[in-house]
Amino acid sequence: MIKELQQYIFTELEKLHLPSSPSNLYEPIGYTIALGGKRLRPVLVLLGCELVGGKKEDAIYPALGIELFHNFTLLHDDIMDNAPLRRNKPTVHAKWNANIAILSGDVLFTIASQQIAKAAAPVLAEVLSVYFKVAVDVCEGQQLDMDFESLDNLEIPDYIEMIRLKTAVLLGASLQIGALCGNASKEIAEQLYEIGVELGLAFQLQDDLLDAFGNEETFGKQVGGDIISNKKTWLKLRALEKANASQKQELIKWYSLKEFDAPEKVNAVKQIFTDLDLPNEANNLIRRYYTSALNKLEDLHLTESGKTGILEFTESLKTRVN
Amino acid sequence: MIKELQQYIFTELEKLHLPSSPSNLYEPIGYTIALGGKRLRPVLVLLGCELVGGKKEDAIYPALGIELFHNFTLLHDDIMDNAPLRRNKPTVHAKWNANIAILSGDVLFTIASQQIAKAAAPVLAEVLSVYFKVAVDVCEGQQLDMDFESLDNLEIPDYIEMIRLKTAVLLGASLQIGALCGNASKEIAEQLYEIGVELGLAFQLQDDLLDAFGNEETFGKQVGGDIISNKKTWLKLRALEKANASQKQELIKWYSLKEFDAPEKVNAVKQIFTDLDLPNEANNLIRRYYTSALNKLEDLHLTESGKTGILEFTESLKTRVN
Numbered sequence: 001m002i003k004e005l006q007q008y009i010f011t012e013l014e015k016l017h018l019p020s021s022p023s024n025l026y027e028p029i030g031y032t033i034a035l036g037g038k039r040l041r042p043v044l045v046l047l048g049c050e051l052v053g054g055k056k057e058d059a060i061y062p063a064l065g066i067e068l069f070h071n072f073t074l075l076h077d078d079i080m081d082n083a084p085l086r087r088n089k090p091t092v093h094a095k096w097n098a099n100i101a102i103l104s105g106d107v108l109f110t111i112a113s114q115q116i117a118k119a120a121a122p123v124l125a126e127v128l129s130v131y132f133k134v135a136v137d138v139c140e141g142q143q144l145d146m147d148f149e150s151l152d153n154l155e156i157p158d159y160i161e162m163i164r165l166k167t168a169v170l171l172g173a174s175l176q177i178g179a180l181c182g183n184a185s186k187e188i189a190e191q192l193y194e195i196g197v198e199l200g201l202a203f204q205l206q207d208d209l210l211d212a213f214g215n216e217e218t219f220g221k222q223v224g225g226d227i228i229s230n231k232k233t234w235l236k237l238r239a240l241e242k243a244n245a246s247q248k249q250e251l252i253k254w255y256s257l258k259e260f261d262a263p264e265k266v267n268a269v270k271q272i273f274t275d276l277d278l279p280n281e282a283n284n285l286i287r288r289y290y291t292s293a294l295n296k297l298e299d300l301h302l303t304e305s306g307k308t309g310i311l312e313f314t315e316s317l318k319t320r321v322n
Numbered sequence: 323m324i325k326e327l328q329q330y331i332f333t334e335l336e337k338l339h340l341p342s343s344p345s346n347l348y349e350p351i352g353y354t355i356a357l358g359g360k361r362l363r364p365v366l367v368l369l370g371c372e373l374v375g376g377k378k379e380d381a382i383y384p385a386l387g388i389e390l391f392h393n394f395t396l397l398h399d400d401i402m403d404n405a406p407l408r409r410n411k412p413t414v415h416a417k418w419n420a421n422i423a424i425l426s427g428d429v430l431f432t433i434a435s436q437q438i439a440k441a442a443a444p445v446l447a448e449v450l451s452v453y454f455k456v457a458v459d460v461c462e463g464q465q466l467d468m469d470f471e472s473l474d475n476l477e478i479p480d481y482i483e484m485i486r487l488k489t490a491v492l493l494g495a496s497l498q499i500g501a502l503c504g505n506a507s508k509e510i511a512e513q514l515y516e517i518g519v520e521l522g523l524a525f526q527l528q529d530d531l532l533d534a535f536g537n538e539e540t541f542g543k544q545v546g547g548d549i550i551s552n553k554k555t556w557l558k559l560r561a562l563e564k565a566n567a568s569q570k571q572e573l574i575k576w577y578s579l580k581e582f583d584a585p586e587k588v589n590a591v592k593q594i595f596t597d598l599d600l601p602n603e604a605n606n607l608i609r610r611y612y613t614s615a616l617n618k619l620e621d622l623h624l625t626e627s628g629k630t631g632i633l634e635f636t637e638s639l640k641t642r643v644n
Contacts, residue, residue: 076428079424109428110454121443124444132435139428139429146421239481
C-alpha cells in the first residue's frame, strides 16, 4: 500500500509544470525535487485522508505541497548548516551559490503553498491554518537547533522540544491535513496531528541512532557525522547525563579536541555510548513513541484500510536502515 | 485620505501579535517592520477595495499580508545584494547574521501568508492565487536583477521586464487583491492589476531617477549609489544607447574603473546623463505611465472616492523626494 502511494506521489510530482526560465531560479528546484527521498510526509497526508474514509485524490495536491515545503526547508537548512552534500549529491548552495539557494528556496516555498491552496473550498481555510502554523513551527525548530550550538547546559527536554518543532510537527500536520481533506472533524484531525507528532519524534530519534550506529554501506551518508560535528543529539546529552566521572572526562575530551582522527573519535564516543547501554535505551524510547501513537490510533475507530496503511508505514520506519 | 489609510495600517500592524521566542527569529522581524516605510502597497490594497465599493475592513488583513510580504523580500534581497543599510539602519544580516536573516525572512513570509489567508471565504482561493503568483513573479524579478549584473548587451526592454517583475507587479496585485476583497468581478480586478503595474513601473523609474538626481538631504540614502555600483538602470542603459562616441567612451571608462573617487564619478556620469537630456526623457516616460494608468482607471467607472484616493496616491508618488 505504501509503495502504491509513493508511486502515486512520484507520478504527480512529475506532472508539476515548472517554468524553465530564469534557469538560475528553476534548475535548482528541479534538482532538489529530483534528489528524491522517501516521500514520507506526502504518504502521511494520503494516509490521513484514507483513515477518515476520504479518497486519495482529494488530498494529493496538499500532499505534494507538504513534500515541496519539506524540500524547501532542506534547501535553506543546508545553507545555514553549510552542508556540502545531501543524499550524496552537492547541495544547491554548493553547486550554485548561496544567493541562488536563498531565492530558489523562496520560490519553492511559494510553489509548495500553491499546491496546499488547491485544497477544496470547504476545507481550504482550515488546511491553510494548519500549514502556516506548522511552517512557523519548523522555522522555530531550526532556530532552536542553531541556538543550541552555542548553548551549554542543554537538557534532554530542550532537545525533544527542538526535534518536535523541527521535525515531528510536520509529520503531525501531514496526517492532520490529509484528514481535513477527507472531511474529518477538526477534533479527529487534531488527534491525528498528535499521533503524527509521536511518529515524528520516534523517526528523529531513530535518525540520531542511525547516524551513530547505522551501517556505512546502507546508511547512504557518513556514519558518525553527528559525533564528528559535536551535534547535541539525544545520544550525546544522555551520555553526558549518565556517564561516570572517567567516561564524562573522556567524552568532554573528544568533544573539545580541535584536531582529531575522525574514525578514532567516532569509535571512542560510540564505545562510551554502548558501554552506557544507550542504543538499547534509545530503542526503548523509540518503541514507546511508536506504541503510544498506534494505541491512540486504535482508540479513534477509523477505517481499517487506513490503520493497515499506518501500521505498514510504521513498520517500514522501524526497520529502516537509512 | 491616504494619510488616514496609512494610519489605519500602522495601527493594525501594531496589533500584530508576534511571539518573542526564539528571540533570534522574532527580534529581526519586529526590527524589520519597525523600520517603517511608506506602506504604499497596503494603501493600494485598501484603495482597490474602496474603488469597487468595499469597506476597508474587508481588505485590511490582506493589506497587512502584502506589506509583510514586501518586507520579507527586502530582508532576503538585502542578503543577496550584501546591502549594509536599509533606511539608514543596519540590515538584518548585518546586525545579526545571514543565517538569522534567511530564517527570519522565511518566517516573515509565512506570517505574511497567514494574513493573506484571512481573506473572506468566498474570495479566499482567488486572493491566494493572485498572491502566490505575484510572489513567484517577484522572485523571478530578483533573479533577473542578479543575472543582469553579469550580462552584457542588456537592452531597455529587458530592464523594463525586470522591474515589472521585481517591483511593479506587486503594486498591481495590491490593487487586484483589494478589489477581490471588495467583491469585484475577476475582470475588474484584473484591469486594476494592469493599472497598478503601470503605477509600479512609473514608481521604479522615478526611484532610479531619484537615486541619481535626488537631494542628498531629503533622499535619505546616498545619492549616486546606483552610479557608484554600476547598476544597470534605465538611465545607464539609455545613456549608453544615446551617447555619442566620446560620451560613450567616457561612460565606459567610469563604469570600468576599479578605483575612483566616488563623488567625482557620480558627478561625471550625472553630467553625461544631463547632457543627454535623460532626466527630462525619464520624467516624460514616468508621466506617460501615470497618465495611462489614470486614463484606464477613468474608463472603469468605479467609485469617486476610490478614484480620488488613487489620484491623491499618484500625486504623492509624483512629488516624492525619497
